[in-house]
Amino acid sequence: MTTNNPYTLITGASQGFGKALALECASRKMNVILVSLPNSGLIELTDYINSNYPVDAIPYEIDLCNLDDCKKMVSQIIDEKLPVHYLINNAGMLSKGYFEDLTLSYCEKMIQLNITTPTILIKLLLPLLKENEQAGILNVGSLASFFHLPKKQIYGGTKAYLMSFSQSLGKELKEYHINVSMVCPGGLNTNTQITYQNRTGGFFSKLSILDAEVAAKHTIKGMLNGKTIIVPGKLNQFFLMLNRILPNSIKQKITSLQMKKLKGSRAYV
Amino acid sequence: MKIFVTGGTGYLGRALTIALTEQGYHVHLLARDPENIDSFNSNRIKVFKGDLLNPKSIEKAMTGCDFVFHLAAFTDLRCETVGPFHDVNVLGTLNMLKAAKQLEIKRFVFTSSLSVYGPSNGKGPINEKQPRVCSYKNDYELTKAMAEELVLKENSENFQTLVLNVSRIYGPGVKNFSNGVNKFIEMIKTKKNLIFPNKLKVTANYVFIDNVVHAHVNCIHYGNSGEKYIVGGVNCSYKKLIKSIKQVSKSPCKIITLNYTVVQKTIEVYSFVSHLLRIPNKLTPTILDSLFTNRIATSRKAVKELHYEVTSLEQGLRKTLASM
Numbered sequence: 001m002t003t004n005n006p007y008t009l010i011t012g013a014s015q016g017f018g019k020a021l022a023l024e025c026a027s028r029k030m031n032v033i034l035v036s037l038p039n040s041g042l043i044e045l046t047d048y049i050n051s052n053y054p055v056d057a058i059p060y061e062i063d064l065c066n067l068d069d070c071k072k073m074v075s076q077i078i079d080e081k082l083p084v085h086y087l088i089n090n091a092g093m094l095s096k097g098y099f100e101d102l103t104l105s106y107c108e109k110m111i112q113l114n115i116t117t118p119t120i121l122i123k124l125l126l127p128l129l130k131e132n133e134q135a136g137i138l139n140v141g142s143l144a145s146f147f148h149l150p151k152k153q154i155y156g157g158t159k160a161y162l163m164s165f166s167q168s169l170g171k172e173l174k175e176y177h178i179n180v181s182m183v184c185p186g187g188l189n190t191n192t193q194i195t196y197q198n199r200t201g202g203f204f205s206k207l208s209i210l211d212a213e214v215a216a217k218h219t220i221k222g223m224l225n226g227k228t229i230i231v232p233g234k235l236n237q238f239f240l241m242l243n244r245i246l247p248n249s250i251k252q253k254i255t256s257l258q259m260k261k262l263k264g265s266r267a268y269v
Numbered sequence: 270m271k272i273f274v275t276g277g278t279g280y281l282g283r284a285l286t287i288a289l290t291e292q293g294y295h296v297h298l299l300a301r302d303p304e305n306i307d308s309f310n311s312n313r314i315k316v317f318k319g320d321l322l323n324p325k326s327i328e329k330a331m332t333g334c335d336f337v338f339h340l341a342a343f344t345d346l347r348c349e350t351v352g353p354f355h356d357v358n359v360l361g362t363l364n365m366l367k368a369a370k371q372l373e374i375k376r377f378v379f380t381s382s383l384s385v386y387g388p389s390n391g392k393g394p395i396n397e398k399q400p401r402v403c404s405y406k407n408d409y410e411l412t413k414a415m416a417e418e419l420v421l422k423e424n425s426e427n428f429q430t431l432v433l434n435v436s437r438i439y440g441p442g443v444k445n446f447s448n449g450v451n452k453f454i455e456m457i458k459t460k461k462n463l464i465f466p467n468k469l470k471v472t473a474n475y476v477f478i479d480n481v482v483h484a485h486v487n488c489i490h491y492g493n494s495g496e497k498y499i500v501g502g503v504n505c506s507y508k509k510l511i512k513s514i515k516q517v518s519k520s521p522c523k524i525i526t527l528n529y530t531v532v533q534k535t536i537e538v539y540s541f542v543s544h545l546l547r548i549p550n551k552l553t554p555t556i557l558d559s560l561f562t563n564r565i566a567t568s569r570k571a572v573k574e575l576h577y578e579v580t581s582l583e584q585g586l587r588k589t590l591a592s593m
Contacts, residue, residue, distance in 0.1 A: 019400075019402075023402055041400060044398055044400050045400050047398065048398070048399060048400055048402070051392075051393065052390055052392045052393065189404040189405065190404070192405070192411060192414050192415045192418060193415070195404060195405050195411055196351065196355065196411060196412075196415065199351040199408065199411070200351060200352075211403070211404040212404055213402075213403050213404060
């Protein structure tokens with residue numbers, strides 16, 4: 001165990017991209033504090049990291065939507081004097097369905113987990129991060145924060161908040177040598193269901209899909225180098241560039257085509 | 270007691286079916302074309318025509334059974350789309366679970382693959398607690414993992430489900446494309462020269478077919494429901510495997526090694542060309558990758574709780590070669 005070494009706190013670490021980020025940190029000999037819901041496979045992952053990597057992994061099974069739980073966790077970390085150098089806000093809810101079909105509690109929970117929780121966690125952990133010579137914050141966004149897609153209204157909105165927030169905050173925290181990065185992944189092969197969906201997609205979307213571990217490698221490297229915006233995958237970077245140079249009228253056409261496709265599939269379902 | 274078996278005409282399924290009847294059980298088999306299967310010498314076996322994608326045929330064949338072994342799967346890695354894998358392995362399993370629950374089956378044993386755990390990491394062997402740490406490398410792994418999730422989710426006191434993750438099987442039995450190890454043994458036995466990629470250190474787990482059959486049969490009385498068991502045998506590198514086969518078969522076969530990357534690139538190009546020309550292709554990059562992935566595993570839990578004994582490589586090879 002190397003407790004003198006800095007810790008990286010990762011939220012939503014038991015599954016998907018968070019799990020890949022945790023494993024990438026571990027393989028770079030970075031200690032990790034992993035936060036996830038109870039019974040989500042977090043203990044198995046922590047055990048696996050502790051027995052296979054020369055690092056210390058600490059699990060916290062809490063509901064990140066509960067701000068009191070977040071506060072308790074942070075005060076515990078401060079009490080135990082764990083040197084947290086990096087905070088990765090990865091936990092989030094994915095979009096599902098049309099706005100009019102979403103329940104009130106779903107909307108509320110999504111905004112809570114995708115916006116309030118990361119904001120509060122940064123606020124709570126900032127004193128700890130400031131103590132270090134070099135520290136960093138990584139917010140996990142999405143390519144969806146650039147493209148305004150149907151069925152991703154709240155999701156895209158929350159990620160756009162994170163994007164704006166990260167960049168402003170980065171300017172403020174520069175004097176403390178805290179880098180604020182934002183990663184915007186496109187489609188990732190994570191759990192079975194999502195991987196299956198990815199493999200049934202069209203030619204271009206299939207090409208743009210990355211394995212979670214590949215995106216994680218790119219992301220952690222970018223975070224350690226203090227990159228402001230990280231976009232894993234060459235094709236995704238290309239899409240983003242297209243988005244910047246294409247005139248709005250053409251983008252509107254593409255989106256409405258997409259919309260028609262979605263509407264069609266909705267009628268079918 | 271009556272037992273329902275799917276995949277009973279395959280390599281493992283046939284051996285399991287015979288073993289079950291030898292122990293006095295009656296077996297119902299589901300087969301897509303019953304006319305085409307080699308007849309079994311037992312009046313304890315009843316073959317039903319049916320298909321995993323036809324729920325009615327499953328129900329009909331499963332009626333009256335107390336126990337299910339679900340072995341049938343789509344395993345052909347040469348297939349380039351996920352569709353057939355998903356149909357058979359996921360939807361087929363879903364149909365099986367629905368029928369089994371409805372017919373109040375006591376125990377449902379799902380045969381899966383060690384590959385669902387991904388590669389071993391070079392430190393410890395793969396055990397049942399290892400989480401999947403890399404993304405799914407092919408559609409077989411992916412759909413078997415999806416099916417496992419469905420099977421374990423259904424486990425309850427009245428409907429017990431368990432999963433057996435079997436490693437690479439070898440040993441006497443029907444010849445088909447799903448027992449590549451046997452083919453490899455035969456090649457070394459008969460060929461004078463064999464070209465092989467230079468990744469001879471790649472180590473996987475090899476299990477003798479009798480051990481796998483034994484572990485399955487024992488699931489009738491042993492094993493905890495809701496659990497997964499890695500049913501494996503011996504961890505062995507290609508180098509050691511080739512040496513052992515040569516020793517036991519007294520074959521003079523000479524191994525000529527070729528740079529792995531060169532082999533890989535050649536197969537990639539060949540695969541692409543045969544795809545364009547629509548020529549059937551035996552060795553795709555996906556298959557090569559799965560053959561050269563380290564899969565060192567421990568079956569301590571299965572050996573202890575399912576009470577089977579691991580046959581040594583030498584003994585297993587002796588029996589296999591004697592049957593060829």
